[in-house]
Amino acid sequence: MTQVTMTVNGKAVSGEVEGRTLLSTFLREHLGLTGTHVGCDTAQCGACTVHVDGKAVKSCNMLALEADGASVDTIEGQANPDGSLNAIQAAFQEHHGLQCGFCTPGMVMAAAALLKENPKPTEAEIRHHLSGNLCRCTGYHNIVKAIMAASGQDVAAVAAE
Amino acid sequence: MYNFEFVKPKTLEEAVAALSAEEAQVLGGGQTLIPTLKQRLAAPAKLVSLSGIEALQGVRADGGVLTVGAGTTHATVAAEAGAYPALAALAGNIADPAVRNRGTLGGSIANNDPAADYPAAVLASGATVVTIAREIAADDFFQGMFTTALNDGEIITAVKFPIPEAASYQKFEQPASRFALVGVFVAKYADGVRVAVTGASEDGVFRWSEAEAALAANFAPEALEGLAVPAEGMIADLHGSKAYRAHLVGVMTKRAVAAAG
Amino acid sequence: MPKDHGIGASPKRREDLRFLTGAGNYTDDINLNGQAYVHFLRSDVAHGKINKVDTSDAEKMPGVLRIFTGADFEGVGGLPCGWQVTDRFGQPMQEPAHPVLAQGKVRHVGDPIAAVVAETPEQARDAAEAIVLDIEELPAVVDMKAALEDGAPKVHDDLTSNLCYDWGFVEENREAVDEAIKNAAHVTTLELVNNRLVANPMEPRVAIGDYNPATDESTLYTTSQNPHVIRLLMGAFVLGIPEHKLRVVAPDVGGGFGSKIFHYAEEAFCTFAAKQLKRPVKWTATRSEAFMTDAHGRDHVTKIELALDADHNFTAIRTETHANMGAYLSTFAPSVPTWLHGTLMAGNYRTPLIYVNVKAVFTNTVPVDAYRGAGRPEATFQLERVIDKAARELGVDPIELRRKNFITEFPYATPVAVEYDTGNYHATMDKLIEIADIAGFPARRAESEKRGKLRGLGINCYIEACGIAPSNLVGQLGARAGLYESATVRVNATGGIVVMTGSHSHGQGHETSFPQVIAEMIGIDESMVEIVHGDTANTPMGMGTYGSRSIAVGGSAMVRATEKIINKAKKIAAHLLEASEADIELKDGQFSVAGTDKSVAWGDVCLAAYVPHNYPLEDIEPGLEETAFYDPANFTYPSGAYACEVEVDPDTGKVTIESFAAADDFGNIINPMIVDGQVHGGIGQGIGQALLENCVYDENGQLLSASYMDYAMPRADDVPFYKVDHSCQTPCTHNPLGVKGCGEAGAIGSPPAVVNAVIDALQSGGYKVDHIDMPVSPARVWAAMHG
Structure with missing residues (x-):
């Protein structure tokens, strides 16, 4: 297990992951951010799309450790600060x-x-x-x-x- | 996925050292490798990510040559390869935007998928593949589907594309994967025309020399009238027969010539 | 002015707030304490004899809790089939056993052989790889006609052949139809394939079994369109758990399209294993697994003959269809090519004589069952394609040929056993001609031709039978369940309402549209009504959502229960107002005495029901909660006319959809925004079937289109904006809302329009092509052009 640290929706987070842990798995299973969905295993469906350092990526097609130190935005962080929809x-x-x-x-x-x-x-x-x-x-x-x-x-x- | 050790070196030297381990494998953008790992079709003990190596990044044009770092993403090439518009256009049309933000030139050509786009550009441009050990001419680099001249542990660092006078890549997409069912890259240089075809052949990307000769004499779609690649050796699958692919090679080549102008 | 409230309004969907913020609660989002994970070891051959499954090494692997094989399920029931078809000789269909885990043989790629339960998903998968299998591969049958030949390998050794049934409908008409075809002035014949599809809801299936030893209660969380049906089938037929000890929860479900109706082995397994291990057991399908385990759809091969007299009146239709069942009978599989297909063969037309023959065939492929439309798209496609071909052969306008044969008087009893209550097919055709700007087509074609493209216009009509279904009728037809729906309307003391419905929403927006009905009936704000669905613990026994039935059947149950509420509330109001019940009127949430200014508000009546200090206790019970079960008197018959314009690139064969228009008659509309969305989605899937999607096996039964790399899903740039209209409304005559249902129309009505358009385009370019099977892919179009 390796320590991974990143900023998710503006908050610093860290966790212990394996080499093979996907970013989507880290978000869903480690952080409980289940808004990011997994709909396929060939990087086609895009349900898992998040932003890493401001760029859209398929989080089921990126290792969590690749996002070490990165800033990640997910659907949970999209609403306005007052909670209203953006x-x-x-x-x-x-x-x-x-x-x-x-x-x-x-x-x-x-x-x-x-x-x-x-x-x-x-x-x-x-x-x-x-x-x-x-x-x-x-x-x-x-x-x-x-x-x-x-x-x-x-x-x-x-x-x- | 089988588990593996993940390392992300900062320099090429560290990467080379990491790759000297047993069962170590390079990880580019991972857009093909990660799905392969998910299917447990590969079992590296160690994955060496190249995404942290600054030296592999970037696009620069100098003296009629566009040099693209092997770790440069498709999105970056699309945005920054303005000196070679046909290449930028190709990069901007690989897969989808999210994949383009991760996938890299080096990863694509090292994998040499027979339906990938970049091999057509590299071959049609007569580009030079630069590795940590040597420089490899495109004509020597691609050696049949999923096969290249790379040795184990040999990292591609950059590709040098001579910038053509005119060029275009025309892709006819496979309806499901959106990979090339047939993609043709035509590049016109002062000393001749190069035509590279991806998606079509059982041997992976190839040069269509008859078309090159005809276009060298007359760089116009009409020059291709009557020319055809043989259906023999083409890929046949759910999405098209050998004859259909052979036919599309002709159509896409004409379109590429027309678009290159 | 569009309404802003109640029936006919389009309020924004309340469910969107959670879905847009990542706060949905899908089954895979649920994780239970102490949860273990199962990985299924699946067959990689289509047909094989299981000689040995050696789990001894695998059992010693890290994290393994237990490995199950077919032997563990010998004392357990198999997966049941919910519909028995009787063949044309009066005999019941052949019905094979369907074990939870394979016993003796594997019969399709993906058939589960063993299940490893471990602490983590990866440990379970690691151990599954360590299981040593000795499977003797047997010759597979994939092609349906080959499967019926003498000496073909049998999918099930204990059945007499691979024929599930040979169904004739209406059998008594057989000779008369033969005679009419022999004597016809013109007969148009078409042989076609209705391509095999994979439903592909974006959420793959998930199941979590849980067991509470203290109460002996089992709970299954599952991605289902009908949790009560799963509870009944799994509890009663597979695991032997009575309903009061079994709860099935289908929380937010990410689309179904039919594929999540059925009871699947993984659901039974997780429930069973959780009880054995006394730990929650979770299974999450990968997409690759979904391709080889979700029930597939369509897969019919048909020959249709349409007979016409000299005046071009349709005189008879005869069809012969082979329908693929796959390796086992999925829950409703036998009904799809029969009662959901044969009964629709009249379409929108007066054809006095119809005979439909269907041979259902077992093959070494994944089971095939209902997919959006289920039988009705297959019927519509044949009919609307053969009519188009007839028009071309006769040199008449395809719209006029249809109009000439339209049914115009209702109710209309078809020769295939159903009675259409209402419809106005000329009206939807007129509307289509307007919205599709058919008059402008020649100019658009000329413009396309200038660019070297061939342009085609395809139109078709459709009718469907939905709002399934009258229980007594479907019982006669072989259904082993009733098809009513239920609702409990619970009014709280301060006037808020919770509706517990047996319908299930997995994209249809019931949480928004159902309250509109109640708001309209009582005259209160929709925000006072909440919909509860998807959990057998807090909803009455209901049959779930499929077959465009939710508003027509589930909505009707809710109306009936609300009527009971209103009746009782009027009694309470009469008491409070010291008036006669007959004089009480309800309007805008106020009960008033007719002809007076005396009134009492809804909330006060509700409070009186729960604080019955001043209350007619001698006449009525306190409380305000009512349940209704609604069993429809007939199917509903949505209908419409669709038009598609395509461009064909003659160099490559690529077809581009230039425009698509749909004029539907859904009867009354509750929420126009949601109805539009349902039609858009159906059209998207219909275009997918027509142009892109194809589930293909090779001759050995290997699935070739096993991922999105080879199964072409429609994407945003494959489709245009659609023009949809539902202003033609002939309300259903037999349900209280006058609604017909809209969920499947788009998928039923759109494929023939697309193919008709492609043929029209090719003909316009001088290509003598009269049919191309779906999907009309570039390669197929090019091959047809250069045939």
């Missing part, structure tokens, strides 16, 4: 961008990474950016719409019901 979360709720909720944490983290780089993405850019995040419930319609809305764009024109 702009992306609120847009997902407003536009019904989630159903079963399992892919949702990864979607929100992927969306946050996109909007940081590209504050006004086009529909095509959003869809392309989400190519590593699978959702089985929504047909992606309302996820794309929510992300457009979160970026302050008018969605009515592009996604009329």
Whole structure:
């Protein structure tokens, strides 16, 4: 076992892990941050997406020890300081961008990474950016719409019901 | 996963020393290796992460050559390889954004997956693979699927890409994995044209010499009329027959030439 | 103005707050004190004789608590099948045993042979690798037709063959249909495959067994769409635990799409092992494990013939289908190709004579059962594809051919044993033509052609039977369970309401939509109503959520229970207001005496029920809590018309969905936002089936599409924004809300539109292609073009 230390959602944490312990396992099992989900074992579904040093990564495809000393952000740290939903979360709720909720944490983290780089993405850019995040419930319609809305764009024109 | 010892050296020298242990293996970005470990298809006793080695990072253009550190992520290449736009575009279209934030050039070419994108760029560019021990020409580096000229413990440090006059990579994606079902990288240099094909062949990435000759004479899609790679030796799987892949090689090559302009 | 409250409003979903902040409680998020972990050693061959399972070395491995094999389950029941189909000769289907752990033989890749329980998941897996297996590989049967040939290897040695049943429907019509086809002016024939799919909810299955020796109570936490069904099946048929000693909890569940209806071996195992070891036992499937253990869907091979008279009226339909059951009968597997498929073969059309023949076949593959739509997508696909082909052969407009044959008078008794209560198929077609801008298609095609692309338009209709189901009817059809639903409405002393429902929400948003109904009925704010579901300990016996049944059946139960509440509350109000009960009116949460200004608020009536100081105790009991069980009188029949436009790249065969429009008739709508979302998701899955998804075995029974590397899931850039409309509403006539259900429509209605569009595109380019099997992948399109 090796000591690992990182900052998760702004708080310093540490734990004893094996070489093989995945970052997702560390978050879920050691820290109890079960909002990060594991939906596949081939790094395709993206349910486990978190940010490491500000960049989206698939936490089930990264060793916990690789994140030693890093700053990690998960879905649990996304809400505003007063506990209200942040702009992306609120847009997902407003536009019904989630159903079963399992892919949702990864979607929100992927969306946050996109909007940081590209504050006004086009529909095509959003869809392309989400190519590593699978959702089985929504047909992606309302996820794309929510992300457009979160970026302050008018969605009515592009996604009329 | 089987358990292993994890080390993350700060320098190449430390990495080389760590790799001298029995059953030690290099860990690049891990985007292919970690899923493989999860399936218990590999059992290294020690994983030597290269992500902490500053010397392996970075992209720089100098004298018509773009040098990319082996530990540079796809996302960084996409953002910083502006001197070689076709390469930046290729890097920006590997897998998905989260994978691009971890996956590295060195990891990709050392693995030499027959459907990976980077091998096409390295081969079509006539790049030089720099390791701790030597420099290897791209034509010598790739030796069939999942096989390279690397010796055990030999770490890639950088790849030097001669910057072409014009180039483009066109990928036709396998619908499930989004790896290349067929990907073609065309690069035009003053002294000739190189065409490298990934995804298609049972032997991994290869150069399509007939197309290179035709394009050297006339760098235009029409120059490829009537040329075809033989279906024999192509990969056949759920997603396409040998004949389909052979056909796509022609289509994607034309598109790459057209896009390279 | 859209409503902001009650039925027809779209309040934001309350469940989203937990899902958006990482505070959901999915089964894998649960960890119990002292929990051990199980790893299943699974067969890597499709068919084999188990000579020996030697666990002696493995048992000595670190952390191992116990290793179980088939022998440990000899005194335990097998996994039951919940539906018995009677074949066309009046004989019951062949029904093989399905042991929890393999006994004697393994019958598909993934069949569990042994289960190692250890202190950690990795220790369990390490020990599983140390088990020494002696398995003699036997020839496997994968292809259904080959499986029925004389001398084919038998999946089950104790059955007479690999034929589960040979079903004819309606058998009495067989000769008349043959005759009508012989005498038809035109017959269009189509042979097609409805591709095998994997449901792939994003949450893999998880089970945790727990046992309390002090009370002899077992608890199973599981990723299920129907915890009561699991409790009944597992308790009564597998483990012999009476319901009062068994609790099943299905907390937040990350999607199901049918695959989490069924009772699986891992659930029984964890419950059993927890009791044996007196420790909680947890199993979390990897995605790779899910691919080889979750019940698969579809997998039909069909020949359909459509007969028409000289005026293009449909006169008869005859189908022959081979339906794959896989290696064992999953919980509802036999019903899917029969009663959920044959009864839908009339579609939206007047066809007087229909005969459906289905041969269900055992193969050395994972069991096949219901997947979103279950039988109805298969029926719709054949019918809507053959109609399109007929239109092309006859040189008539595919929309007009459909319109000519639409059923227009309701109720309508089909020749396949169901009675449609309402519908208006011309209205949904009219709406589709409008929202899909069919008139603008030629211009769009011309624009595509300018760019070297082939553009196609595909349309189709669908009807489905959902809101399953009338228990007496399904009982006659072979169901071994009732299909009612339940609700208990508990009004608290200060007026707040808890509804305990047998329905289960795993994405459908019941916690938001169900309160809208109660709020509307009583005239109170939705925030006063809470929905409890997913735990057998605190919900009445209910059959769960699938078959688009929650609002139609579960919602109706809730309405019935609420009506009882209101009736009783009116009695209390009458007493408080010193008026006659007949004069009491309830509006906006106030009980008033008709024609007077006397009233009492909802909350005061509720308080009186629990603090009955001034209360008609001689006439009614105190308290305000009612339960209702609702058994539907009929299925509901949502219907609609769908349109898809595609572009085909003639150089590569790649199909791009350019637009997709859906005009549905779901009857009355409770929450339009949620309904839209259900349709979007269904269309996404339907496009997935049509273009991308394919579960493939090789001839040895090895699963080739065993991960997302080879099983193509639809991604955000595979699909467009969808245009959906549900303004055509013919309310269901037989349930109190007039609702029909919307969960499966998208998945049922969309695949034929996509394929019809691809064929249209290819034909427009001069390619004489009249069918391509799904998924219409680039390779298949290219092969068809250069066939």
